[in-house]
Amino acid sequence: MSASIGQVTATGRIVIGYGSESGNSQHLAQRLAQEPFMQALGERVELQELGMVDPHGLGVQDRLIIITSSFGDGEPPANASDFLDAVRMADVLHELHYAIFGLGDTAYPTFCGFSKDLDETLESRAATAFVNRVDADSSYEVFFPLWRETLFKVLQGDAKAGKALNLRVMAYSENNSYPAVVVQRETLNRRAPLASHLRLDISGSGMFYRPGDTLYVVPDNPPELIERILFWLEPDASAQPLPDDRNRTALAGRELRQLGRASLRELARLSGNEELKELLKISQKKQLDAYLYGRDVLDVLQDFCSPDTVRLNDLVRLLPECLPRAYSIASSDPDHIDLCVRDVAYHARGRDYQGIATGHLGHVQVGDTLGVFTQSNPSFHLPTDTAPLILVGTGVGIAPFIGFLAQLEQTHVQGQPIPHTSLFFGDRHADSDFLYRERLEQWQGQGILQSVVTAFSRGDSPTDAGGQASSAATATPRRYVQHAMLEHADSLWALLSKGARVYVCGNKAYLGQAVEQALHDIARQSGGLDDEQAHTFVQNLLLEQRVKHELF
Numbered sequence: 211m212s213a214s215i216g217q218v219t220a221t222g223r224i225v226i227g228y229g230s231e232s233g234n235s236q237h238l239a240q241r242l243a244q245e246p247f248m249q250a251l252g253e254r255v256e257l258q259e260l261g262m263v264d265p266h267g268l269g270v271q272d273r274l275i276i277i278t279s280s281f282g283d284g285e286p287p288a289n290a291s292d293f294l295d296a297v298r299m300a301d302v303l304h305e306l307h308y309a310i311f312g313l314g315d316t317a318y319p320t321f322c323g324f325s326k327d328l329d330e331t332l333e334s335r336a337a338t339a340f341v342n343r344v345d346a347d348s349s350y351e352v353f354f355p356l357w358r359e360t361l362f363k364v365l366q367g368d369a370k371a372g373k374a375l376n377l378r379v380m381a382y383s384e385n386n387s388y389p390a391v392v393v394q395r396e397t398l399n400r401r402a403p404l405a406s407h408l409r410l411d412i413s414g415s416g417m418f419y420r421p422g423d424t425l426y427v428v429p430d431n432p433p434e435l436i437e438r439i440l441f442w443l444e445p446d447a448s449a450q451p452l453p454d455d456r457n458r459t460a461l462a463g464r465e466l467r468q469l470g471r472a473s474l475r476e477l478a479r480l481s482g483n484e485e486l487k488e489l490l491k492i493s494q495k496k497q498l499d500a501y502l503y504g505r506d507v508l509d510v511l512q513d514f515c516s517p518d519t520v521r522l523n524d525l526v527r528l529l530p531e532c533l534p535r536a537y538s539i540a541s542s543d544p545d546h547i548d549l550c551v552r553d554v555a556y557h558a559r560g561r562d563y564q565g566i567a568t569g570h571l572g573h574v575q576v577g578d579t580l581g582v583f584t585q586s587n588p589s590f591h592l593p594t595d596t597a598p599l600i601l602v603g604t605g606v607g608i609a610p611f612i613g614f615l616a617q618l619e620q621t622h623v624q625g626q627p628i629p630h631t632s633l634f635f636g637d638r639h640a641d642s643d644f645l646y647r648e649r650l651e652q653w654q655g656q657g658i659l660q661s662v663v664t665a666f667s668r669g670d671s672p673t674d675a676g677g678q679a680s681s682a683a684t685a686t687p688r689r690y691v692q693h694a695m696l697e698h699a700d701s702l703w704a705l706l707s708k709g710a711r712v713y714v715c716g717n718k719a720y721l722g723q724a725v726e727q728a729l730h731d732i733a734r735q736s737g738g739l740d741d742e743q744a745h746t747f748v749q750n751l752l753l754e755q756r757v758k759h760e761l762f
């Protein structure tokens with residue numbers, strides 16, 4: 211006999227079984243048990259380790275809610291394995307009604323292996339899923355409230371809601387990338403190197419991301435580079451297909467730019483070149499790095515090898531597969547991924563060079579397809595509290611901040627509080643390189659972004675995106691974001707004193723250090739700290755992860 215409790219029409223017992231190694235699933239299970247609609251059911255809600263649940267002990271009126279992670283090679287957590295064994299041993303469990311929320315990590319080949327296996331095994335024993343299984347990765351905090359709402363609806367009697375739920379992260383990877391279609395392409399600046407905003411359609415892919423995450427693009431090598439290498443290998447045969455045409459095609463999928471020691475060592479062995487062998491000595495690491503900077507495999511072949519010692523099939527064998535390239539995601543929309551990509555093109559040693567993936571992305575057009583997969587980057591996500599945010603980005607390092615601001619806009623539209631946010635943006639020329647200026651001004655107008663301070667290094671006067679002249683009316687020809695931060699030392703100190711977090715994205719060579727130095731100087735100048743105290747202050751910010759870097 212069913213009984214109506216509060217708004218929930220429940221029938222029998224509700225057993226929440228958790229399988230957890232490091233506590234995430236247990237914590238979610240406890241939170242679920244504390245939900246008012248569960249609390250209203252009183253003693254009929256039971257919270258247990260999943261391994262303690264007897265699948266035969268649940269009647270047709272009862273509901274089993276499973277929250278579990280996967281471990282090892284898609285194995286159950288220790289406190290859940292007995293349940294899987296019991297289900298496997300059962301002939302039929304047709305009275306059993308269950309819902310599974312699986313936690314996992316797409317970095318593991320058997321993503322949510324245990325929860326998927328459990329779902330399949332239960333189904334094979336005629337048990338009934340009353341809500342579709344959830345496969346969550348680090349997104350679980352986003353999925354959990356959506357799943358809880360669905361559970362609530364189903365327990366109220368809306369059975370269809372459980373069948374309509376679709377919260378399954380798909381685990382794409384280098385070997386299983388998602389073919390995303392380019393649906394928009396816009397040039398963001400007017401001076402080379404050009405920066406572009408690309409929008410990829412991922413609707414229906416099961417790919418899930420959060421602003422701050424990384425998109426990997428599986429690139430195609432530039433055809434001109436392949437042709438040049440083939441010409442170097444066999445100058446006479448480049449016009450006609452070679453006998454080993456498969457190797458020719460295979461070369462297109464090999465890593466031609468980021469050369470590892472193993473490949474170089476093999477080239478040194480084949481060529482017998484003493485100079486290359488010398489460069490590969492551990493003591494020559496700096497010299498090797500300096501040599502490789504801006505060079506590719508064709509340079510190495512030309513500089514150290516001869517075509518009679520290195521053949522096409524050797525190259526195909528010794529070079530690894532083309533490595534996917536990482537890009538910060540510049541959006542917060544479940545159906546799209548936006549990227550902000552700058553051309554890498556230069557002329558050196560009589561040749562035109564292109565970044566491998568960036569060259570590829572530089573040419574893709576609307577309608578083209580790119581092989582992509584995402585990687586979660588939890589240390590660069592927005593926090594859940596409303597402590598102020600200080601965003602410091604240079605060039606295309608603004609990309610993740612566009613994603614953050616889009617996320618804050620969504621939060622704001624939902625009527626929830628958002629943090630006080632300041633952006634410091636640096637690039638070269640104010641007249642051509644103020645990436646996303648209009649969107650930033652719009653966000654300022656909407657009260658989503660409180661201030662934008664720019665630093666254009668090539669002699670243009672800095673302005674506030676809101677139109678106000680910044681305090682640095684007398685700009686020096688090389689004014690960088692760290693200088694702009696110092697000009698706003700007092701307001702930044704006030705924000706830091708309120709617990710602000712600092713997100714830094716841009717050039718690996720100098721930005722991280724420059725911002726840390728700026729924070730040190732701000733602590734001295736506006737916080738009145740001495741040198742040692744300022745040093746400790748910055749170290750603490752780093753230790754507490756209140757300064758977060760995404761440098762490339």
Ligand SMILES: Cc1cc2nc3c(=O)[nH]c(=O)nc-3n(C[C@H](O)[C@H](O)[C@H](O)COP(=O)(O)O)c2cc1C
Pocket residue numbers: 229230231232233234235236278279280281282283284285287313314315316318319320321322323
């Ligand atoms: C050693 C180790 C192995 C893991 N193996 C898997 C795995 O095979 N498949 C998967 O999806 N997740 C795997 N994970 C990720 C966990 O399932 C994920 O971190 C989950 O949120 C942990 O939840 P818990 O704290 O409730 O155990 C593994 C994590 C660790 C630390």
